[in-house]
Amino acid sequence: MHRILSGIQPSGSLHIGHLVGALDNFALLQGRGEAFYMIADWHALTSKYENVGEIWPATLELTATYLAAGLDPAQSTLFVQSLVKEHAELHLLFSMMTPLSWLERVPTYKEKLQNAAADLGSYGFLGYPLLQTADIVLYKAHKVPVGEDQLFHLELAREVVRRFHFLYQCEVFPEPEAVLTKTPKVPGLDGRKMSKSYGNCIYLRDTNTEILEKCTRQMASDPARVRKTDPGNPDICPVMDFHKLFSDEATVQMVDTECRRAGIGCFDCKKRVAEAITRRIEPVREKIEAHLAQPAHLEDVLRDGSARARTVAAATLAEVREAMKMPAL
Numbered sequence: 001m002h003r004i005l006s007g008i009q010p011s012g013s014l015h016i017g018h019l020v021g022a023l024d025n026f027a028l029l030q031g032r033g034e035a036f037y038m039i040a041d042w043h044a045l046t047s048k049y050e051n052v053g054e055i056w057p058a059t060l061e062l063t064a065t066y067l068a069a070g071l072d073p074a075q076s077t078l079f080v081q082s083l084v085k086e087h088a089e090l091h092l093l094f095s096m097m098t099p100l101s102w103l104e105r106v107p108t109y110k111e112k113l114q115n116a117a118a119d120l121g122s123y124g125f126l127g128y129p130l131l132q133t134a135d136i137v138l139y140k141a142h143k144v145p146v147g148e149d150q151l152f153h154l155e156l157a158r159e160v161v162r163r164f165h166f167l168y169q170c171e172v173f174p175e176p177e178a179v180l181t182k183t184p185k186v187p188g189l190d191g192r193k194m195s196k197s198y199g200n201c202i203y204l205r206d207t208n209t210e211i212l213e214k215c216t217r218q219m220a221s222d223p224a225r226v227r228k229t230d231p232g233n234p235d236i237c238p239v240m241d242f243h244k245l246f247s248d249e250a251t252v253q254m255v256d257t258e259c260r261r262a263g264i265g266c267f268d269c270k271k272r273v274a275e276a277i278t279r280r281i282e283p284v285r286e287k288i289e290a291h292l293a294q295p296a297h298l299e300d301v302l303r304d305g306s307a308r309a310r311t312v313a314a315a316t317l318a319e320v321r322e323a324m325k326m327p328a329l
Helices: 016-029 041-048 052-068 086-097 100-104 107-115 128-137 148-168 208-218 238-246 249-260 266-292 295-323
Strands: 003-008 034-039 076-080 143-146 177-180
Touching: 003 016, 003 128, 016 034, 016 052, 016 143, 016 266, 034 052, 034 295, 041 052, 041 128, 052 076, 052 266, 052 295, 076 295, 086 128, 086 148, 086 295, 100 148, 107 148, 128 148, 143 148, 148 177, 208 266, 238 249, 238 266, 249 266, 266 295
Parallel strands: 003 034, 003 143, 034 076, 143 177
Antiparallel strands: none
């Protein structure tokens, strides 16, 4: 059976981009293979090393969000990265054989280094794509649900696997393949990609009132449409992008037609998209809050899942140590 692995950092509440761009895909894939979904708390340390007290509460919230989005502990292994120590050991072993230039050429490295609010000039940040490689191949994952911005990281994983096999004359790991989401990019309220760092998000825990406020007052629209009587162009309007993601087909067609002939104003259009977003995330929000009210249950899910993950990880690491002629006393 094929194995599937992906993960998300516990860095605060998730937004609607995470829901349609990742979590929906996670839930869809969990019945199509042996699925492992990680809470990547060591990765969160790359930017939160000075605020470590935030990571555990965010871990519980992410667990609640996984469950609310449809991930089932009976079908998927939900686990915490730092509770499976084999991730760190495999990362260390890979770091001994991976050329430094491979890490320095990762496109997101310099970009995030320049744009991040926190100081990311650390070895951990430079090496985080290699830790991602360890995360993936430790479970011999065949399929990895990722966004387009992670494709280079997955190619790095394949290169590391090939180098390991060449150096140690063995075949331990399959080369992982990407599973791209049908929604590669969700626009933010300002028209850029939705991102916590941009402050342009609609969060899964936002109230209905907050969603309406953000949509009607903050969401960017067609800049050429100054007055309600001006015809709009849905092809370039960010509001239409949200309609395509969250509204039904009849609403999308109506908005497209009425906008072009100025039959609907921007405020009414945004109000309709707010209602569509609310219908989509309100049940998820309610489930998140219900799960957060039971922290002991969330801890049980993580404890059980991490134990299952460690059994698999330990078996893989035993093969790695044998291939590298390391003692197993």
